[in-house]
Each structure stands twice: as structure tokens, then as C-alpha cells.
Amino acid sequence: MMETNKKIRSKKLSTKVDMTAMVSVSFLLIIFFMVATELRKPKIMDLSLPDKYYEYKGKIICHMDTGNRVITVLLDDNNKIITYSGIYGLSDQLPKKMDYGRTGIRKELINQQKAILEHSTALGKPKNGAIVIIKPSKKSNFRNLVDILDEMAIAKIDTYAIVSDFSPEESKLLASN
Template sequence: MENLPKKVRSKKLSTRVDLTAMVSVSFLLIIFFMVTIELAKPKAIDFNLPDNEWTYRGTHISCGPDVTRIVTILLDDNNKIITYSGLLFTPIVDPKVLNYGKNGIRQELFDRRKNITEYSTAIGKPKNGPIVIIKPSKKSNFKNLVDILDEMAIANIDTYAIVSDFTPEESKLLALK
């Protein structure tokens, strides 16, 4: 019996599977999807709306913003800026043509912010600053819009809006100046 061939036993392979790589890949996928979901969320800018109460020539009215706080900036071609305060048919500060820079629109925004803040403090609403309405015309370029937004940041104007529609009076004003 000694000459009988020995039984060859097959080697048993390990039944354990190394999951280290799979765990790493799954964590990477989880992080990837979390980041893409966060980036896909729509981003909104905080927009401070004005109060619904305002005073006009001593009369308290509860239907819209304080017109004394409104500053309108019209952007036209050739770097032309026309600005006025209040409403165009009853302006607090008459329309004037300005240019970009420190002695132009920036100085006007600083002056208007100072006057409006002093007025708001006098009537008991110290946190009410100017409301700037930016109206770029079809002739203005994108650079002018970016420049005026830079001026808003420099002048520390918190509440402003970009509006695309012009009143007929504003269109006439742009054609005149």
C-alpha cells in the first residue's frame, strides 16, 4: 500500500473578500453626489423690500415705499448715466448727467445715501437706506452694468434692483440729454 499515489488535495481559496476598495469608491460616490446636489440648488440673492408705509409732503400714506428713498439710475450708450431721486414727475433731485468714477456717480451715491440716512434717522427709521433702481437701456453695454454694480458695492448701497422697462418719460429724458 505504500506505492499508492497520494491523494492530491486542492488548495482551498480564502472565502473572504477584501471590501476596502469598494468602501472607498462608495464614499467617493456619496461625496460626489452630495456636492453636485448642493451645487445644483438654485442660488438666490437676498432682496430687501422697502416698507409699505411712506410719507409724502407731511402726509402719511400706507401703500408703497418711501419715495424720498428712491434713486433711479438710467444707463445709456457712450458711458452716459442719468440719475434722479424720487419720482420723475415730482423729483426730489432733478435729473442730471453723470459719468463713472469717484467724482461722478460714486460721489452722487455717497451724497444720496448720507441724505437719505439722515432723513430716515430723523423720522425714526435709522436702518432705512436708499433704494436704487438701475435701468440699463438697450444701447448700454454689459461693462456699464458691471461698473454700476461695482459702484453699488463701493458706496455700500444695500437695496438695489435692475429693471429693464423704461417709462415713456424716461425714454424722452434719455433722448434729450
């Protein structure tokens, strides 16, 4: 028998590594950290407080030297809006019943904003516009709230708040109209 001196060679493996999966994972991680960083940023809202305040019937009431900037909008059922300026009961203006649209609440808000800005500009504070308090009643629908927020944007009123509590006087005012 003939003996052969063959060496048994091992099979050489490829040194190339498939990086497709690694690239996919790295892009997913990059996207995750970008989104997580964006969501982690604090969301803040500007808060402007008046310089002076006083107490009335056990409650702290804000008083502005620039004139009365506060407009309250009460929303009720059947698309009913009642608006008044200042503090109810302390203002010399009577509440007004309004409708939605160009000739209703929009016209009133634009006129009030214009008058308040003119008054503020005369006092050297040109950016002090109207402050609107929106109070939807339990009987008002979501569409009314969306409509009044649209009116805020149209009238260019930047400072407004949605408040859910009614004073007893405001509840009586809604019931009487």
C-alpha cells in the same frame, strides 16, 4: 502498482477583500450628496416693502414715510448716466447727467445714501438706506452695468434692482440728452 492514498486538496482562496474600489466609491457618494445638499438649499433675498402705497396714472406707487429713498440710474450709450430721485415728473429735483468715477456718480450716490441714512436714523429706522433702480438701455454696454454695480458696492448701497423697462418719459429723457 502502488496505490497512494493522497487526498486531493482544494486550493484555499484568500479571505482578504480589496476595499480600494469600495472606498473610492463611498467618497464619491459622500461628495455627491454634500454638493447636492448644498445646491438644494433655497436661495432667498430680503425684500423690504413700504408700509404705504398709492395709485398714480393706473400704477401702484410706493410712498415712504421716511422720505424719498428711491434713486433711479439710467444707463445709455457712450458711458452716459442720467440719475434722478423719486418718481420722474413728481419730484421737484431735475434729472442730472453724470459721469462714472469718483467725482461723478460715486459722489452722488455716497451723498444721497448719507442723507437718506441720516433722515432714516432721525425717524428711528437707522437701517433704511437708499433704494437704487438701475435701468440699462439697449444701447448701453455690459461694462457700464458692471461699473454701476461696482459703484453700488463702493457707496455701500445694499438695496438695488436692475430693471429693463423704461417709461415713455424716461425714453424721452435719454433721447434728449
